[in-house]
Amino acid sequence: MTDTSITSLPPTLEISEQQGQRHITLSGCWDLRHVATAASKQRQQIKSYAADKNSHWNLEAISKLDSSTALILWQSWGETLPTVLHIKPEHQQLFERWQNQSVPAPNVTHSTVSTLLHTSHQQLTDVGEQLTNGVVLLGQLLLDITHLIRHPKAIPWAEISNTIYDSGVKALGITALVGFLIGIVLSYLSALQLKMFGAEIYIIDILGISIIRELGPLLAAILVAGRSGSAMTAQIGIMRVTEELDALSAMGISHSLRLILPKVAALTLAMPLLSVWTNAAAIFGGMLSAKHSLDIGFQQFFLKLPDTIPLVNVFIGLGKSAVFGLIIALVACHFGFRIKPNTESLGSETTNSVVAAITAVIMIDALFAILFMDVGMPS
Structure with missing residues (x-):
């Protein structure tokens, strides 16, 4: 089988029981294009299996993994890596990235009244800041004029x-x-x-x-x-x-x-x-x-x-x-x-x-x- 055919395999998820423990194996091409079209059920399964902290996860059979899909897995795992995880070193780096960076929180939509109050407060604060800067600018100008009166050669x-x-x-x-x-x-x-x-x-x-x-x-x-x-x-x-x-x-x-x-x-x-x-x-x-x-x-x-x-x-x-x-x-x-x-x-x-x-x-x-x-x- 050629490399092209390997990297184009759809994402698959296999479940097996060994010695009373659940083993979850991911294989195939886990990139955003394939996950968006063929792995909606797998994503739901991953979220349900991630609740069991004793499950063994094996990602070594994954032929292709991008950062977007790594983020999906990371969020499905509750933003923490499973206790037992087998993964390729190059794929491990993708998860380390999310371990070191916090995912930005979604924007919270405020009500119309609170948005209006927040905008008005920002505008009033900006006006006050500009008036303060204007007074400082005028004061500095008066100091410069006083300096030039004492030192006419510096005009x-x-x-x-x-x-x-x-x-x-x-x-x-x-x-x-x-x-x-x-x-x-x-x-x-x-x-x-x-x-x-x-x-x-x-x-x-x-x-x-x-x-x-x-x-x-x-x-x-x-x-x-x-x-x-x-x-x-x-x-x-x-x-x-x-x-x-x-x-x-x-x-x-x-x-x-x-x-x-x-x-x-x-x-x-x-x-x-x-x-x-x-x-x-x-x-x-x-x-x-x-x-x-x-x-x-x-x-x-x-x-x-x-x-x-x-x-x-x-x-x-x-x-x-x-x-x-x-x-x-x-x-x-x-x-x-x-x-x-x-x-x-x-x-x-x-x-x-x-x-x-x-x-x-x-x-x-x-x-x-x-x-x-x-x-x-x-x-």
């Missing part, structure tokens, strides 16, 4: 300048385009309503207040959060994946001083400038739309705008923009350092960074609107 001017260029200068195009289009849309929609009441001249008041105080800083912050905030998070994440952060730690270089502080300082400085740029583009778009739809000239627009818009609105917009830049940079760095050294975590945390930054910007904008409700409004 990372190169990193700050490079971040201003990447986050500010390179964002001029997209912010100007979006601001220009928003100005056109806002002016056109407002003109349709003002024509009904014969109050076309108030288009200047509407554009000035809404753009300089609210839309300009908010649009610039959202664009920067999606563009530069995600880039900052991904940059720190890539440094984690490529072990550059570990290299910086090994060389004694502070992560917060060289990575976090330059980004926070750069965005805090660049956001007010981007806000002014976005305001100018939006007002220019509104002027073009007002000229076309309401026949209000550019000169009239420029002369009336300073009189209708109190100067304090400009400072409120600039202050909000600085806070927006600070928050976007802190959120980007926070999620960047949460990234684990794998690509899945990189994409997930970058997405979380953008969502959290935009949400924080809108919440802070609402807070500013409430706090300065009666400030800077024309009487």
Whole structure:
């Protein structure tokens, strides 16, 4: 008989009685394919015979045994080897593997209420952990600022300048385009309503207040959060994946001083400038739309705008923009350092960074609107 025919024999189980003791002999091919198709009865017999601890088991006639079938036998024996067992050395190693490793317990399905409570607890714990890490990050930033005040030569001017260029200068195009289009849309929609009441001249008041105080800083912050905030998070994440952060730690270089502080300082400085740029583009778009739809000239627009818009609105917009830049940079760095050294975590945390930054910007904008409700409004 050839080796091929031997290894293809179906699994068999033989029972014999010798001197009052039961002898169980397994032979044939005991692999997963054969066991799944032809040995369902044998598996039940093995479980019933395994209850007798005095039975003699002989597995030397087995021509082929794989790890899956070894696990089935192991579980049928109650996850322990029989007292008397005759087995080939190469097959013995399969059972030794299961002796040294515990079989993972099956997942227990919880009820809907318990699952909801467990998920809510995990989310609250994660939020608390992130808030704690944010406070620690802000505290470390204050310590770094104190250190730089005492040692001005240690200020990372190169990193700050490079971040201003990447986050500010390179964002001029997209912010100007979006601001220009928003100005056109806002002016056109407002003109349709003002024509009904014969109050076309108030288009200047509407554009000035809404753009300089609210839309300009908010649009610039959202664009920067999606563009530069995600880039900052991904940059720190890539440094984690490529072990550059570990290299910086090994060389004694502070992560917060060289990575976090330059980004926070750069965005805090660049956001007010981007806000002014976005305001100018939006007002220019509104002027073009007002000229076309309401026949209000550019000169009239420029002369009336300073009189209708109190100067304090400009400072409120600039202050909000600085806070927006600070928050976007802190959120980007926070999620960047949460990234684990794998690509899945990189994409997930970058997405979380953008969502959290935009949400924080809108919440802070609402807070500013409430706090300065009666400030800077024309009487």
